[in-house]
Amino acid sequence: MGDPAEAIRKRLHQLGLSQARFSVMVGKSPGWAAARFLPNVEGAVRYMQYREPETLTRLLRALQWTPEEFSQETGIPLEPPSPEIIQMAQVPVVGVVSAGRGESYVEPLGHVEVPQEIVARYGDGLFALRVSGDSMFCEELPYAIPPGAYVVVAPHLAPQPGDVVVVWNEEHNVGYLKEYQPKEKGYQVLRSWNPEVPPIVVQPEDSIRIQGVVVYVGFNPREVQRKALRVRP
Template identity: 30%
Template sequence: MLTPKQKKIFEYIKKYIKENDYSPSLEEIGRHFKLVKSTVHQHVETLKEKGYLNKLDYQARTIEISENKKYSDLVVIPLLGTIAAGQPIEAIEDKEIIEVPKSQLSKSGEHFALKVSGDSMIGEGISNGDIVVIRKQPTAENGETVVALLNDNEVTLKKIYREKNGFRLQPANPNLKPIFTKELAVQGKVITVIRKFKELKELKKSIKTEENKIKKERELEPYLNKVYLGDIMDLLKKLPDKCVDMIFGDPDYNVGIKYGAQTYTKNFDEYIDWYIELTKESMRVLKDDGNLFMLNYPKQNAHLRVRYLDNIYSLINEYVWVYNTNVGHTPKRFTTAHRTILHIRKTEKNKFYKDNITVPYKNPTDKRILHNLKNGSRGRMPYDWFYFDLVKNVSKEKTYHVCQIPQKLTEMLIKSCTIPNNIVLVLFGGSGSELEICKLLKRQYISAEIDPKYHELILSRLKNGKIKEKYKLQFRKNKKESQMSSLPLF
């Protein structure tokens, strides 16, 4: 059983981990409860000993909620009614059932539960409305909290002490007097306390949630931090619902691009049907607080919105990526030098980390800007159009893959809505540039690549932390030119 202070510290740690995805430091716990570090350390060690926490020694932020306490199986036991933690009440007759974690029961023996009425045991952390779990047994040691049957028809919850002429049932409340009796029957001993019915329901819900989380983690394990060799649609169908924090999609644009000798261009309506199906499956595997970014040419994204997204989702933003280009010029129209990025959210509670992507204010001497800076602002949000140069052929990050997105762009998107250990689904592995960013930012990733030669490139890039010469575009060009110069002249 936890003391009130231990329970508060345990609840604080649980809440902190849930909100931040990592544990608080001992210093942060100390500041929150106004305790010195040594006292916090004692409480954490006690929670470890009682099985509520795990902690890796000598490492910062490594406190974990113990699976033994939080995620263990539920066991059904009878709830026999209400017992007095005050004056005795009539013997219990009502009978229901409740579920409690197996870890909160003794390893052997029969158990039942009772709802507490009164506050005579408040000093033991047992309050009015709590549920006590009892191990059925006819005897108890001095000082143990028991269910005692008096006069064959009254029950009470007290500490038991043997006296010269009988028994003393001692309340844990200085305002109440003990009960003295010559005879009683011990019905059982209290082994744990569950805080009220509401907390029990929340505990059951929490256990169910964590069971689902563990199940998803097991289903994800074969694909996590790996690149699936095959069609992305096949991979998506293998993934469970609501399992990734962010998705980045940069599909083939259906404009005749050749990937080596391969092209994926098809009839436009067929392409949009495929694009819609891709987006549907992507939204299925996206968590409720996640973010999906789909990069494509404006026309393709417009059709995706009109034919599907706008009918289903209301939280859609459209951003513009602008770049300089020396190709695609025509005398009949303005040159296309941008692509659109659709940002789709399931709910307004999506994760978004403004401070990760702020840019300097353009006019930092403005009074309003100075006020913002004084109040801790790190800068302004980027506008909804972004200028990033195309990956040039001479760039260090340029591979022989025909279509690469600048890493600065994808880095900004990934930073905007994920933190370390979050899972990013990169729909198309391509040159591996987005996956390299995930690895550098300590994000977990899942991806697919249908082309074996690009799959080989990605694995090499991730393993070596760089692009080997044989995968660089310039190397391929030089090799081709060398081969051409060695041909006989006629």
């Protein structure tokens, strides 16, 4: 069997995924694949099996491989998954939200599945939105919300500084996904994680209202990879 790292690189090329984009889909910082994963694929996989099984699940989804296919292509056997079953619940997708440089509209788009514990923790009334635009993606951060991801929103939560919120601009009839930063003088700053996108300063008289706080972010690899993430080569 050949080099596992080379098998991963070949698969990423087949899927049209950069290493940075793949890292984000796995839930890591954009430099993770190059610096931590590819230099020791087997060691990283062994660690994930015992300490971060959810990360391993996301990795397989990003590569669009079953455990058997992963083992066949890399030569690294995967042990049977834990018998623990994560209960899932459905949340309605009610539209698309702009992450600064994308489209925004309200339209029923089916449902997404989220862990039942999210629904139990935040109660009824949760809704989901598909993300359009790249203002909440930054390769320097260990977290990101890329285009094509979906966010689950709790409309009844009061936002705290640093929360990611969905806001609605009534004047322009558009929704935005931003980080919430209130200021002492009464105005608010809605910050983007992408440093190329300027923040939105909201004055008390502006017709902008917060629709809810993001409590969960999910990824569908087939949706995310179709989007043009802004990553450096």
